[in-house]
Amino acid sequence: MDEVILKVRDLTVVLDSLDKTFRILDKISFDLKKGETLGVVGESGCGKSMLASAIMGLTSKPLRIDGGSVVFKGEELIGLPEKKLRYYRGKKIAMIFQDPMTSLNPIIKCGSQIVETILAHEKVSKKEAKERSLRLIREVGLDNANEIYNKIPAQLSGGQRQRIVIAMALSCSPDLIICDEPTTALDVVIQKQILNLIKRLVQETRASCIFISHDMGVIADMSDKVMVMYAGQVVEHADQKAVFENPAHPYSKALQASLPQKAKGKERLHEIPGSVPLPDNMPKGCLFADRCPLADSRCKEQRPDLTNNNGHFCRCFKEQEQIG
Template identity: 55%
Template sequence: MENENILTIKDLDVRLFTDRGELPVIDRLSLSLQAGETLGIVGESGCGKSMLASAIMGLVAHPGKVTGGSIRFGGQELVGMKKRDLRKIRGTGISMIFQEPMTSLNPLMTCGRQIMETITSHEKVSKAEAKERALSMIRSVGIARAEKVFSEVPAQLSGGMRQRIMIAMALICRPRLLICDEPTTALDVTVQAQILGLIRRLQKETGTSVIFISHDMGVISQMADRVAVMYAGQLVEYADAEKIFSEPKHPYTQGLQAAIPRLDEQKDTLRSIPGNVPMLYELPKGCIFFPRCAFATERCHAERPGLVETEGHLVRCFQYEASESEKEQDVSEKDQAVQHDDRNAGSAAQGAEQKDEKGGAQV
């Protein structure tokens, strides 16, 4: 596993142009992903997780638009790249597993034909070779009746089987980066465990880097080497997964963890974060988490905090702000994120070893 960045995002801005004005769906977000690593992105619905995935894939649709920043993949700048060049990267360089396979798969085409189409769109191979590769991939994602499923349409399959077909399509051309956008949300717990185990196994076999998007902290803890916590379009905390779950810094991250039900605690009511995620056209003047934060001060109401590094975390909170002399140093957030990743080189390999020790669901 190489300690190099396969993906680097710096100061990414994505806006929605609506009757209410420009809405900051993603606000100056910076992060990176190392080769072979899994980056977890977590946050509530509407925080910008899926829009980030769309921006990486070059699929931001009207009325959305990437208005600033940089997305570099394998040395290539994706922002502003021509559509025909992006199509060459999708599937072979970057692939994506969507949240709901029933709305992502073509309901009128057989599963086998859809997988074969992915191959023939990028490679000059015979129909027979494409079919054999498709059947092999269907088997590799844990489907025993590969020939039967090859000839079936998505409506004939269960939710778990459809998601396996989506995984097969995403990995058939051996991409360097796989984006998983809440791939287990619509599945029951047993099938969810199987799909997570499958993704881990295939990642280990292929060496693919993974961005795993979820609102489920439990799933993120199983899958990620590092974690980026998003809130209302902003990155609010960024650290190794072990640090995020053992010592969360941002009040929002702390609230997410406190809301997780625990089997070793007997409580009449579950903890929750008060209030709601703000509407993008009604963002607070200061810290965007100010209305829901138990530690908020008047400064939080008036000023918007930047990212501060503390104990291996990048945190957007005044509680951890550096001294006045350090604040005067002109270090941009994008440089902080890159420096943070460089200091944590090798954490992906260590995280992978820890995940192997944990084991996981067997497919």
């Protein structure tokens, strides 16, 4: 049916320290079809942002891509020279970052920051690029485009800045937009506006989207498919509906239980005890075992594999036992 535009296989990122190498991303694999949105969810430190950087080839020292493949529209991106990667960055794959306070250059006019993206990829005149930027600024819901064009980021609010970042990402009509927690730094009302804007624009442009968030509610709202990550591994991966209505992995269940909407009345919000293990202190068995209510001795000794149950991937012995 729809073509697969992004095919990620066994993508692995490691961190080189002086004497040891730690695995930050452990063999991530997924497909993304045209027009589809993949939600990537997990706590801080799960490797979500690292995944985004790795796809764009933006990992920098001391991190390093250590195997795997990222095939975008038939071309392998891993190992591609910088010069060729530049063609994809910004033009074919755009990125929306977490914090609009720091992701825009503080001393360059917002308009110019959009214009330079267009000029970097397309042979158009400066005037045309400027006109398109103004159109983009209006499109992302900023009315006084001419005024905003000439402002520096410090003169805009957080929501306005994030709209500029979105305009910048859309400037070359990319096929894939990677949103790395685009609303985390914004307050709730603005969050909703920005989410709706991204949703609308992704639908209109028929672009595919990787939407990264730690917020299960946002993920439910935005995604067609959901990938739950934990400590650099995929622990569950399935259609949005399947993950939310019938979560398989104890971590996914726990994440959902911690959503305020799910807690009824005066019930205390559920919290997951402990925190994500650090790369230098990974448990021997299942990475989630120490925090899992179901874990038994086998979970603490062996690492489960990601198993496929009719397109619903899950990395859990308990789940496998139930099915098997």
